[in-house]
Amino acid sequence: MAGKTKLKICLAAMQAEQIEAVHAIEKLSFSTPWPKISFFNELQNDLAFYLVALAGRAKKAAGYAGMWLILDEAHLTNLAVHPDYRRLGIGRTLMEEMIFRAAFLGAVRMTLEVRVSNRPAIALYESLGFRREGRRKGYYEDTGEDALIMWKEFL
Numbered sequence: 001m002a003g004k005t006k007l008k009i010c011l012a013a014m015q016a017e018q019i020e021a022v023h024a025i026e027k028l029s030f031s032t033p034w035p036k037i038s039f040f041n042e043l044q045n046d047l048a049f050y051l052v053a054l055a056g057r058a059k060k061a062a063g064y065a066g067m068w069l070i071l072d073e074a075h076l077t078n079l080a081v082h083p084d085y086r087r088l089g090i091g092r093t094l095m096e097e098m099i100f101r102a103a104f105l106g107a108v109r110m111t112l113e114v115r116v117s118n119r120p121a122i123a124l125y126e127s128l129g130f131r132r133e134g135r136r137k138g139y140y141e142d143t144g145e146d147a148l149i150m151w152k153e154f155l
Contacts, residue, residue, distance in 0.1 A: 007085070007088060008056060009053050009055055010054050011051050011052070011053055011093070011094070012051065012052055012054060014039075014043065014050035014052045014064060014066075015043075015052075016040065018052050019039045019040060019043075020036075021060070022052060022064045023036045023039060024082075025061060025064060025081070026039075026078075026080060028080075028082065028083055029080035029081070029082075029083075030080070031143070032140070034078070042066060047069055047070055048067070048068050048069075048077070049066065049101060049105070050066040050078075051064060051065050051066075051097060051098065051101075053085075053094055055085060062084075062085040063079075063082060063085060063090045063091065063094055064079075065078060065079045065095065065097075065098050066078040066079075067102060069102065069107055073107055073108075073111065074099075074102035074107040074111070074155070075110070075112065079095065079121070081094075091124055092124060092127075095124065095125070095128055099128065099152070099155055102155055103155035107155055108155055109152060109154070109155065110130075110152045111149065111150065111151050111152075112125065112150050113139060113147035113148065114147060114148050114150060115140060115145050115146075115147060115148075116135070116145060116146045116147065117145060122148065125150050126150075128152065130150040130152045131150060131152070132148050132149075132150055133149050133150060135147065135148060135149065
């Protein structure tokens with residue numbers, strides 16, 4: 001895609017009509033993707049907040065992120081960027097906005113799990129101030145891979 005580095009992105013709260021595109025990104029990004037119904041359920045969940053990154057004039061879904069807000073903690077549930085839009089800063093933009101929104105909504109810390117083999121994601125999270133705080137053995141059922149538990153304090 002020519003001119004990728006000048007791509008305009010806008011972030012918007014996820015709407016039901018975007019779930020098809022979000023689910024397509026989910027399937028391209030994860031070996032065990034969430035079923036489509038899970039995203040519909042999240043839109044009904046009062047504790048959940050989801051964003052979609054929309055690219056260019058066509059407002060094509062380029063990525064998404066979701067979190068749950070429980071008392072003063074935010075838990076990142078999902079973050080994915082379409083393969084055609086990776087390495088353009090969309091993941092970072094989504095994460096920065098999720099951190100901002102979590103703090104705005106009263107969270108003082110944020111947590112997430114990430115595959116131990118997902119070095120690009122771990123590097124992103126660490127660059128945003130997340131620390132490795134633990135490990136969930138065999139967390140990912142598809143491969144039995146461990147998950148790193150990461151936390152960011154003082155949002």
